[in-house]
Amino acid sequence: MDKRDSEILQLTVDAGILLLSSGAETFRAQQTMVYIAKNLGAEGFEAYVLTNGIIASLKGDSAHAQVRHSPRNGMHMGRVEAINEMSREIANGVLDLEGARARLEQIRAMPDIGVEDQVIACAAGSVCFGYLFGGGVLECMMAGVVAGMVQFMMVMLTRTGMNRIFARLASAAMLVCAVSLVEVAYPWLDVEITAIGALMPLTPGVALTMGIRDYVSGDYLAGTIRLIDAIFAAGSVAIGVGAALGFVNLLGGGIVLWN
Amino acid sequence: MELTTLLLEVLASGAASVAYAALFQVDRRHYVSCAITGAMGWLGYRIGQQLGMSVPMARFFATLPMAALARWFAITRRAPVIVFLLGGIFPLVPGSGIYYTAYYFIQGNSAMMAMKGVETFKVAVGIALGIALVLSIPLKGHTSSFMLPKNTVPAAPPPADPTREQPAAK
Known part of the structure; x- marks a missing residue:
């Protein structure tokens, strides 16, 4: 019985960590873990979930505890959904402990989105945003092209282990340089719409909104972490843009290409 | 506003939602639902603007039908509501507002920064309130944050908020 308790704890914490690192909210990770443990027949399970870690204990015949740090990976809603499905099947009795463990391994092995797909998705999104911000065909196309390039650069920079803040800063700076080059070729281009459309994947709009949503639901800690994340992301983008604008204007020899 | 422009914008909003859903690695079979959710958000936004808001x-007004739709998809397609919500709110969230706020801050233009910052904050609060409002409407057999099988478990605990349950002190 004691061994089973520790295995249940291991499984629930693994599931919770996978949820957190795939971009699920803390309360979802918390609820899912409690739900899985309860339906596997473990009484006395407690979990405290932070944005980047989990503390959990299970008090059966003897007490077990786990403290785990969650690395930050990219968002993966497919995994979140699969773990949700898994917890439901555990509750329905379709999956037992062994089955759940095998399922969790499958979920962990789900493929991540490739660089090409990320570039295409960002480009397509920015084409649409270019239109929503009132751009014409040229602005939309250029926003898409630049956004694709920027996402490629983001991925490559993060892969080298660069700090996310500096990766954002460098990508935003590159974006401004690219848009300015396009403007040299097409002087009638609306630079602002193009740049903002292309910037959308870098801006932390969702982080800000979801952070406030955490506040509204009473989770001030998770909300604060997301809010500060959003502020830093916005600041790094703005510094990148500001620096690159200064540089471009310097190259323009006093002619303001874009203010 | 012309109907064609509106239609194109709504289409663009839906397409943007799918693009970001793909980036967040939502399962392919949910793409159509994500597109409808995102399109609904922008449609609601434009209608709200036409009503003089x-x-x-x-944006708050637009979030209501959008979040309701996301929740409906979550129930019918048996997936967490965040799957549909993340892509759906992307056209509405104040991404450019945040950027302008930070940009004016760095440029030292305090007046513009304050203006943009307040508006951005209002938009974000509006969307967050809209989501929280729609998701907290109790539905039988479904809590907003978690899908529960209807037969096995009576009710899940509400999202971590111990204070809400307690009667007012004093």
């Missing part, structure tokens, strides 16, 4: 108010 301010930008934050219109």
Whole structure:
């Protein structure tokens, strides 16, 4: 019985960590873990979930505890959904402990989105945003092209282990340089719409909104972490843009290409 | 506003939602639902503007049908609501507002920064309130944050908020 308790704890914490690192909210990770443990027949399970870690204990015949740090990976809603499905099947009795463990391994092995797909998705999104911000065909196309390039650069920079803040800063700076080059070729281009459309994947709009949503639901800690994340992301983008604008204007020899 | 422009914008909003859903690695079979959710958000926003609402108010107004739709998809397609919500709110969230706020801050233009910052904050609060409002409407057999099988478990605990349950002190 004691061994089973520790295995249940291991499984629930693994599931919770996978949820957190795939971009699920803390309360979802918390609820899912409690739900899985309860339906596997473990009484006395407690979990405290932070944005980047989990503390959990299970008090059966003897007490077990786990403290785990969650690395930050990219968002993966497919995994979140699969773990949700898994917890439901555990509750329905379709999956037992062994089955759940095998399922969790499958979920962990789900493929991540490739660089090409990320570039295409960002480009397509920015084409649409270019239109929503009132751009014409040229602005939309250029926003898409630049956004694709920027996402490629983001991925490559993060892969080298660069700090996310500096990766954002460098990508935003590159974006401004690219848009300015396009403007040299097409002087009638609306630079602002193009740049903002292309910037959308870098801006932390969702982080800000979801952070406030955490506040509204009473989770001030998770909300604060997301809010500060959003502020830093916005600041790094703005510094990148500001620096690159200064540089471009310097190259323009006093002619303001874009203010 | 012309109907064709509106239609194109709504289409663009839906397409943007799918693009970001793909980036967040939502399962392919949910793409159509994500597109409808995102399109609904922008449609609601434009309708709100036509009714003479301010930008934050219109975004709040737009979030209501959008979040309701996301929740409906979550129930019928048996997936967490965040799957549909993340892509759906992307056209509405104040991404450019945040950027302008930070940009004016760095440029030292305090007046513009304050203006943009307040509006951005209002928009974000509006969207967050709209989501929280729609998701907290109790539905039988479904809690907003978690899908529960209807037969096995009576009710899940509400999202971590111990204070809400307690009667007012004093």
